[in-house]
Amino acid sequence: MTEPIRVLLADDEHLIRGALAALLSLEDDLRVVAEAASGPEALAMARAHRPDVAVLDLQMPGSDGVAVAASLRTEVSECRTMIVTGHGRPGHLKRALAAGVRGFVPKTVSAQRLAEIIRTVRSGNRYVDPELAADAISSGDSPLTAREAELLELAADGAPVAEIAQRARLAQGTVRNYLSAAAAKLHAENRHAAVRIARERGWL
Incomplete structure (x- = not known):
């Protein structure tokens, strides 16, 4: 039997994070090994537990999910990252992809679908919510320096x-x-x- 996928959950909303942890624990091949409520805590937990996949909220205290993903890319390179957000904007998606994020999904996704996406990301593939991807393509790049x-x-x-x-x-x-x-x-x-x-x- 293969080892379960080790997951880090980072979200500053305790209720959401707890509910997500409980739902993901029902999946036989997933194991939540650490939880965090801020960007710096997520980094510390990832360094300590070396998860396979980090599921990061976009907006967290300390540093956002994209900044955490960028740090993990160099500090815990074996950890794949994905962003789950209630504030998905085209610019956020582009920043996330540039930081090496493998998954980008809205918080409206079901726990079962999220589990499938975690498996997809763990296997080295990428998943981006189709609506967010379409918005990103139509919005173009930022004209701001x-x-x-x-x-x-x-x-x-x-x-x-x-x-x-x-x-x-x-x-x-x-x-x-x-x-x-x-x-x-x-x-x-x-x-x-x-x-x-x-x-x-x-x-x-």
Whole structure:
């Protein structure tokens, strides 16, 4: 009899993580060997338990699932990664694939289907939710530079330009220029609208 697939579950919502662990444990060939509630904890658990597959929530405290997957690619290279998310956006999918993620699925997927996808990922194949894949293809690549995206992210909570400039260690005029350029690229009337558009498309 072959060894069961060793699974790490990382999700900051305890109820969801617990329910998922219970449902996956019903599968004879799967074994949840570790759970985590944040990005740093997921990395620590993966280093300690060396799972075959890490099932990562996209949005977690500390660092998101894509950042964790990128770290695991080098630190625990035998571990295959997949993202399960309630916030699937085209830009997130592209980032995930670039980080070596093998599976990308919405949280609406059934536990039975998730178990099948874990097996698919473990065997070295890839699974991407068809709807998310179609959205990613139709949305195109982000027109924003890395610096423009960074400053829009800092502007997302409504911080004034002076505060953004201080946090980014840039002159206020430079920050205004970057934010104006980002808004123009996104055809947004101001930086707040630019943040909303970029987030909707998964570019932030």
